Amino acid sequence: MQLNSEEIRKRAIAESEAAADSRALYEVKMKYLGRAGEVTALLKGMKQVPAEERPAFGKQVNDLRVELEAAFEAQEEKVRAKELEQKLASERVDVTMPGRKGRHGTLHPVTRVRNRLIDIFMGMGFEIYEGPEIESDYYNFTALNTPADHPARDMQDTFYLTDEFLLRTQTSAGQIRLMEKKQPPIKMLSPGRVFRSDDDATHSPMFHQMEGLVVDEHITLCDLQGMLDEFARTMFSETSKTRLRPSYFPFTEPSVEVDVSCAACGGKGCPLCKGTGWIEVLGAGMVNRRVLENCGIDPDRYTGFAFGMGIERIAMLKYGINNIKLLTENDVRFLEQFKD
Numbered sequence: 001m002q003l004n005s006e007e008i009r010k011r012a013i014a015e016s017e018a019a020a021d022s023r024a025l026y027e028v029k030m031k032y033l034g035r036a037g038e039v040t041a042l043l044k045g046m047k048q049v050p051a052e053e054r055p056a057f058g059k060q061v062n063d064l065r066v067e068l069e070a071a072f073e074a075q076e077e078k079v080r081a082k083e084l085e086q087k088l089a090s091e092r093v094d095v096t097m098p099g100r101k102g103r104h105g106t107l108h109p110v111t112r113v114r115n116r117l118i119d120i121f122m123g124m125g126f127e128i129y130e131g132p133e134i135e136s137d138y139y140n141f142t143a144l145n146t147p148a149d150h151p152a153r154d155m156q157d158t159f160y161l162t163d164e165f166l167l168r169t170q171t172s173a174g175q176i177r178l179m180e181k182k183q184p185p186i187k188m189l190s191p192g193r194v195f196r197s198d199d200d201a202t203h204s205p206m207f208h209q210m211e212g213l214v215v216d217e218h219i220t221l222c223d224l225q226g227m228l229d230e231f232a233r234t235m236f237s238e239t240s241k242t243r244l245r246p247s248y249f250p251f252t253e254p255s256v257e258v259d260v261s262c263a264a265c266g267g268k269g270c271p272l273c274k275g276t277g278w279i280e281v282l283g284a285g286m287v288n289r290r291v292l293e294n295c296g297i298d299p300d301r302y303t304g305f306a307f308g309m310g311i312e313r314i315a316m317l318k319y320g321i322n323n324i325k326l327l328t329e330n331d332v333r334f335l336e337q338f339k340d
């Protein structure tokens with residue numbers, strides 16, 4: 001068998017040098033050295049070479065293979081370098097150009113206050129419980145000691161969906177849901193949306209409340225006030241104080257309205273606190289024993305306190321916002337004022 005290795009060598013090298021990119025070069029390489037390549041075929045055809053010529057033939061083919069491998073590799077390096085150069089040129093960036101500014105959103109004031117409240121009370125060991133927004137009349141009213149003909153139902157203008165279901169008017173409904181499931185000790189914080197047919201500068205048909213509930217042995221009103229003092233100091237100012245005024249809620253006995261000393265004037269009296277030095281921030285009280293009974297908790301062994309506050313109201317006081325609508329219109333010019 002005649003072998004013109006010189007011819008093959010020249011042809012292969014010329015083809016490899018003509019290859020414009022690494023892909024084309026790869027194809028040349030396969031054409032000669034691949035499994036079905038020309039040089040590989042020669043090696044495979046060794047059997048047909050007469051035995052005495054075989055060593056010389058084999059050496060020749062092998063030399064050719066080694067030579068081509070080296071040549072292709074050298075060519076590959078050149079092609080790769082050229083390609084890299086092109087890539088870098090096409091991706092060149094001008095690092096002196098001014099960057100594009102990303103517009104960052106800010107957290108909504110209601111979210112900020114909600115998060116802050118969660119921080120404060122989680123730090124005191126409260127766990128979060130979120131009840132449903134569509135609630136049954138039983139959880140929203142009846143179990144909270146407010147049966148169908150109770151006058152206190154008029155305190156909240158309710159959106160009824162059916163005779164049985166409504167949009168919850170208060171997160172207090174969550175108290176029942178949790179106490180039905182869990183025996184004391186209980187320390188629950190329940191944030192959520194509530195709904196009332198109410199609409200003016202300080203009332204919106206949808207707003208947010210934060211409910212708190214603590215039930216255990218020997219819980220007293222003093223525990224409530226101590227905890228609220230801590231809340232007022234962390235939420236408003238180091239020097240904030242609280243004051244309890246008697247009030248009425250069907251699910252607490254006694255019930256109180258909690259005022260915080262006005263942070264704007266330090267309690268001296270100003271337009272924000274209408275000259276009184278105090279601002280009403282939440283309702284609270286000792287859990288009515290009927291409510292505990294409704295949930296299967298022994299009122300002779302356990303006592304508890306509960307509180308509920310409007311998150312929008314706290315946000316309005318904290319940031320000096322005079323109309324609750326600002327919190328739902330979501331005008332960016334208003335929202336972007338709340339930055340860290």
Ligand code: DAH
Binds near residue numbers: 283305
């Ligand atoms: N649920 C009451 C409301 O929406 C607020 C409230 C008052 C919650 C007293 C309580 C409480 O847990 O003890 O007006």
